[in-house]
Amino acid sequence: MPERLLLTGNHAAAYGAMLARSEVISAYPITPQTMIVELLSELTASGRLDAKFITVESEHSAMAACVGASAAGARAYTATSGQGLALMHEMLHWAVGARLPIVLTNVSRAMAPGWSIWSDQSDILSQRDVGWMMLFAESVQEAQDFIIWMYRVAEQVFLPGMVGMDAFILSHTAEPLIVHDQEAVDEYLPPFEPLYDLDPAQPRAYGGLVNRDHYFELRYKIYENMERAGQLLIDAGEEFGDVLGHKYTPLEGFMLDDAEYVLVSAGAMTSNVRQAVRDLREKGIKAGLLRVIAFRPFPVKQIRRILGGRKKVAVLDRNMSAGHSGIFAEEVRSALHGQSDAPPIYGYVVGIGGRDVRVETAHEVMDDLLERDEPEMALFVGVKGLPIGPLRADYEIRPLEPLEVVR
Amino acid sequence: MRWVVPEAEHMAEGTLGCQGCGGALSMRLVLKELGQDAVAVLPACCWSIIDGPWPVHALDIPVLHTAFETAAVVATGVKAAKTVQGKDTTVVAWAGDGGTFDIGLQALSGAAERNEDILFICYDNEAYMNTGIQRSSSTPTGTWTTTTPDQRPEARPKKDIMGIIAAHRIPYAATATAAYPEDLERKVQNAVAIKGGMRFLHLLSVCPPGWKMEADQAIEVMRRAVRSKVFPLYEVRNGRDYTITHWPDDLPLEDYFSLQGRFKPLLGNDEMLELVRGNVEERWQTLLARHEASHPASVGSN
Numbered sequence: 121m122p123e124r125l126l127l128t129g130n131h132a133a134a135y136g137a138m139l140a141r142s143e144v145i146s147a148y149p150i151t152p153q154t155m156i157v158e159l160l161s162e163l164t165a166s167g168r169l170d171a172k173f174i175t176v177e178s179e180h181s182a183m184a185a186c187v188g189a190s191a192a193g194a195r196a197y198t199a200t201s202g203q204g205l206a207l208m209h210e211m212l213h214w215a216v217g218a219r220l221p222i223v224l225t226n227v228s229r230a231m232a233p234g235w236s237i238w239s240d241q242s243d244i245l246s247q248r249d250v251g252w253m254m255l256f257a258e259s260v261q262e263a264q265d266f267i268i269w270m271y272r273v274a275e276q277v278f279l280p281g282m283v284g285m286d287a288f289i290l291s292h293t294a295e296p297l298i299v300h301d302q303e304a305v306d307e308y309l310p311p312f313e314p315l316y317d318l319d320p321a322q323p324r325a326y327g328g329l330v331n332r333d334h335y336f337e338l339r340y341k342i343y344e345n346m347e348r349a350g351q352l353l354i355d356a357g358e359e360f361g362d363v364l365g366h367k368y369t370p371l372e373g374f375m376l377d378d379a380e381y382v383l384v385s386a387g388a389m390t391s392n393v394r395q396a397v398r399d400l401r402e403k404g405i406k407a408g409l410l411r412v413i414a415f416r417p418f419p420v421k422q423i424r425r426i427l428g429g430r431k432k433v434a435v436l437d438r439n440m441s442a443g444h445s446g447i448f449a450e451e452v453r454s455a456l457h458g459q460s461d462a463p464p465i466y467g468y469v470v471g472i473g474g475r476d477v478r479v480e481t482a483h484e485v486m487d488d489l490l491e492r493d494e495p496e497m498a499l500f501v502g503v504k505g506l507p508i509g510p511l512r513a514d515y516e517i518r519p520l521e522p523l524e525v526v527r
Numbered sequence: 528m529r530w531v532v533p534e535a536e537h538m539a540e541g542t543l544g545c546q547g548c549g550g551a552l553s554m555r556l557v558l559k560e561l562g563q564d565a566v567a568v569l570p571a572c573c574w575s576i577i578d579g580p581w582p583v584h585a586l587d588i589p590v591l592h593t594a595f596e597t598a599a600v601v602a603t604g605v606k607a608a609k610t611v612q613g614k615d616t617t618v619v620a621w622a623g624d625g626g627t628f629d630i631g632l633q634a635l636s637g638a639a640e641r642n643e644d645i646l647f648i649c650y651d652n653e654a655y656m657n658t659g660i661q662r663s664s665s666t667p668t669g670t671w672t673t674t675t676p677d678q679r680p681e682a683r684p685k686k687d688i689m690g691i692i693a694a695h696r697i698p699y700a701a702t703a704t705a706a707y708p709e710d711l712e713r714k715v716q717n718a719v720a721i722k723g724g725m726r727f728l729h730l731l732s733v734c735p736p737g738w739k740m741e742a743d744q745a746i747e748v749m750r751r752a753v754r755s756k757v758f759p760l761y762e763v764r765n766g767r768d769y770t771i772t773h774w775p776d777d778l779p780l781e782d783y784f785s786l787q788g789r790f791k792p793l794l795g796n797d798e799m800l801e802l803v804r805g806n807v808e809e810r811w812q813t814l815l816a817r818h819e820a821s822h823p824a825s826v827g828s829n
Contacts, residue, residue, distance in 0.1 A: 144611060174603060174604070174607055176637055178634075181633075184634065187597075187604060189604035189605065191601075191608075192609055194607065194612070211597070214594055320589060323586060325578055326589070326592060328590070334581065
């Protein structure tokens, strides 16, 4: 029978890895992810989870151990955050090229310096192009369930996937969690059938030199399988509903039917944006919410269909690509490019480094959106001393003045 | 002691190794005693090339290629999966000196400290040979490489990797070289037999192009490295018990250096040569003292 518990996002992720019957877990401590691996250590030590737990000496090694384990045919899991995900970067590529359906949870936090452990999407979005599938959780329940959903798809396309959850806002906040019945999860997620498993009876070499005659095709297949993953996510999300009681989709709409103004958001801050949309509707403003759950593969066609014909779209980014704009805004703009009924896309940068994104913040964004005539790449919300807006027009580059030394 | 080297071959002929490649010969000899239930993990090194481009594969065990710094930990992951699957497969990490002494040291130390059930083998050709002869922390004093040119040869002594490994107190570590195949095979046997913990083999592996020497002198050079005490053959159990497995015979150092063009800067510099002589002797005396402490009754016997 499913259990109903009050758990944090971190503990929910550990339960997700357990329910998915991860066989090899390798991880390194980093705030605010550490509770995931602490609980998994306990679960493996007590025998409740029959898995091998490797306490490696770095995140780079955590991913490398997962690569080795997955290549030998085991279901592998790890969890990390911020600097740790950045350190894994090389091996994230390796997992893709080696076609290993590893799943990791990233508790998204800001990048240093200055040191910051608070919520920010920059770490995970910096891994945009490595070829991992990416899902953004909004609740503790999703922090658990998305791991299972991700394995279901990853093991069909032989590509790895990561689940993002917001530092502290999800990782350390307790919510009611339905821990699914193990038998039901087993029905949903069959045992991993690897492409290869380093069987000594079949002495082949994997991942060695490839000539120019073949490398392009290998990469094409990765692209092709990522495209396939789009439909498989929809199918597996539907199936999740049939077997485990809650249907998941790559995109989620709220009050979109007749919405003229759409706010686009991902991750935990979406809950506050949703509340703002409710408030706006009460005031008679035709607002709606589009929540991006799957970032890779990016649901381009669905986004074109959903956003086509709206009056204005505001994209909320808890991240920014310096020299361009918020990354979700960039992706949405690119998806809508060339569409005759494409709405103007207003990029809003909010909540960097864990600055609160409140219901009021979403209201500020909407007030600005209604008032502003021309869309901007990046409108900064909440920079001290500045109104919502683009970069300061009078900004000039000045040499830094030496600090006054206080003796 | 004589040991018969098995005749069976587990490596295809015609690999991409250079003439006289010590790394290729080391692999050929190791496979003879490794057993068939084995998997090798190869980080970036000469063997990334020697094994051949897809679909060619020279060994009769599976190989997983991986990133430069990850040999020990990828092998750990492979072993974890095999263990979960109830298999007793021997997992070997096979790395060059760069992937062991330098970029691979962190993962190697981690695996050694955790006493992972893997066999790590370093074939040491004393520089980054695959990228074209750049110095590594394994390059000995006075050596020419493309990054330590004649005007500024390698100034520092070779890193004491065996000392570092022994400090982790793993069950078994040994030095060996293909010039003494019976000794090498016995150590592979020892390493394979000790299951359940980390084992480390340090194989001096000649590189004729990188050492600037004739390929047909490959075996002779490795033999002289042992005879002159530059590369003593020994094993260390549990990081404490030292056994010298082949006794050197006081061959002059110059007889080792003079066969190799890479030591030209050293042979022309008396001060540096005396420094090296002192270091070789000091390391030998340290090893001898450890051997004597481990074998109080049998000093000097073979």
